[in-house]
Amino acid sequence: MQHVQKNSTLPKINALTAFYLITLLLPFGCPVLGAAEELTGSAMIVGNGPERYAIEALAKNFEALHPKTSLDFFWHQNARPVEEVRESGADIAITGQAEQDLPSTTVAWDGIAVVTNFSNPIEDITRDQLAKIFSGKIKFWSQVYEDGPEARISLIHRNWNQNIRQPFETWLDLENHKEISAKVVEKENDTFKAINGDIYSISYVSMGPALQARKDGYGVTLLFIDDIEPEYQTVLDGTYPLRRPVVFVMNPKASPVAKAFLEYVLSPQGQRAIKIGASGLFQDKTSSVIKYYPLDGE
Numbered sequence: 315m316q317h318v319q320k321n322s323t324l325p326k327i328n329a330l331t332a333f334y335l336i337t338l339l340l341p342f343g344c345p346v347l348g349a350a351e352e353l354t355g356s357a358m359i360v361g362n363g364p365e366r367y368a369i370e371a372l373a374k375n376f377e378a379l380h381p382k383t384s385l386d387f388f389w390h391q392n393a394r395p396v397e398e399v400r401e402s403g404a405d406i407a408i409t410g411q412a413e414q415d416l417p418s419t420t421v422a423w424d425g426i427a428v429v430t431n432f433s434n435p436i437e438d439i440t441r442d443q444l445a446k447i448f449s450g451k452i453k454f455w456s457q458v459y460e461d462g463p464e465a466r467i468s469l470i471h472r473n474w475n476q477n478i479r480q481p482f483e484t485w486l487d488l489e490n491h492k493e494i495s496a497k498v499v500e501k502e503n504d505t506f507k508a509i510n511g512d513i514y515s516i517s518y519v520s521m522g523p524a525l526q527a528r529k530d531g532y533g534v535t536l537l538f539i540d541d542i543e544p545e546y547q548t549v550l551d552g553t554y555p556l557r558r559p560v561v562f563v564m565n566p567k568a569s570p571v572a573k574a575f576l577e578y579v580l581s582p583q584g585q586r587a588i589k590i591g592a593s594g595l596f597q598d599k600t601s602s603v604i605k606y607y608p609l610d611g612e
Contacts, residue, residue: 356384357572360398361408362391363477364502364520365424365560369408376578383571391473391500399565405572407563410477421579422560425521425549426482429505431513432533436462439537441555445486447516450494455514463514469496470508470517476500481558482518509534521549521557 359369366389373385388398395407399416412418428444430436436459446452447467455462471494472479499505502523509515510533521544524536536544539555548554562576578584 352382353380353571353574354382355569355571356386357405357569357575358386358388358403359406359408359572360388360393360395360404361477362389362393362395362473363408363410363560364523365408365422372579372584373575375584376575379578380571380574383574385571385575391476395477396563399563403565403567405565405568406576408477409561409563410481410558412559412561413563417564417566419562419564419576419580420559421562421576423549423557424478424560425544425546425554426478426518426556426558427521427524427544428516428518428537428539428556429509429524429534430516430537431509432535433513434535435459437535437538438541440540441486444539445488448483448486448494449488465514468512468515469494470505470512470515471496471498472505472518473498473500478518478520478558482556485556506532506534518556521546 359373361369366387370387373387377383377385388404395404395409396413396416398404399407412420428439434455436455439458443452443458447458448469448471452458452467454464454466456464458467472482497508499508499517502519505517505519506523506527509517524534524544525546527534528536538544542548542554544554549557562579564572564576
């Protein structure tokens with residue numbers, strides 16, 4: 315398997331590509347390895363979703379604490395993170411769901427914002443309407459809201475195997491997703507550009523970049539879903555219905571560095587880094603739900 319060696323100095327994270335990560339805080343912080351025994355070695359992290367920059371920011375902090383370690387990333391739109399862990403020995407898969415036969419820890423929640431062009435007057439949409447739009451049953455904006463134009467809806471989808479599209483389609487109970495005619499984009503920035511260039515388009519992105527895009531004056535509207543506003547707090551308190559977990563799926567033979575990185579992400583020190591990090595990350599101080607799925611026999 316080819317992989318990309320992460321540079322020792324990460325590029326400055328652009329606010330539009332930063333991932334909005336909402337942590338579920340442990341009631342007792344996991345310990346970080348002490349200074350008595352210096353940690354050395356490396357770990358391979360595989361993913362394909364919009365949380366890349368948040369994970370890299372955490373990795374940078376971890377490497378600063380443990381200068382003799384290296385966290386390498388294989389991040390590609392067509393990557394299959396869990397398969398890479400199973401077949402090639404990668405240490406950590408960043409996914410959107412737990413695996414029953416692999417140690418899996420939910421470390422965060424990400425809201426998924428549904429976005430349209432700012433010139434489109436629509437402000438609210440229902441789950442049922444979204445399901446019909448993205449299944450092809452509704453094809454024109456006139457079918458969505460009163461006084462809507464007789465214009466065909468332009469669907470902008472994400473790559474089919476990315477762990478933002480998968481939970482989006484699961485939430486809408488969509489099937490035959492590969493048969494839907496739509497423009498497909500990989501990155502959040504590409505989605506915003508496509509939305510800006512098409513008045514009749516609709517798509518979905520990670521919540522943090524979407525809120526930042528609106529703040530920066532991009533021509534996008536974040537739609538209310540079933541009358542719930544897409545905001546940090548509504549995702550934090552669980553009232554916003556469209557969100558996805560961010561899960562660390564571990565190789566049972568993961569390196570000590572990989573295990574220490576997971577401990578760091580869940581530790582008070584990691585939580586502080588998330589709270590004050592440059593990628594606009596936020597804590598959830600009200601919840602302490604961490605799910606762990608042990609291997610058989612553990």
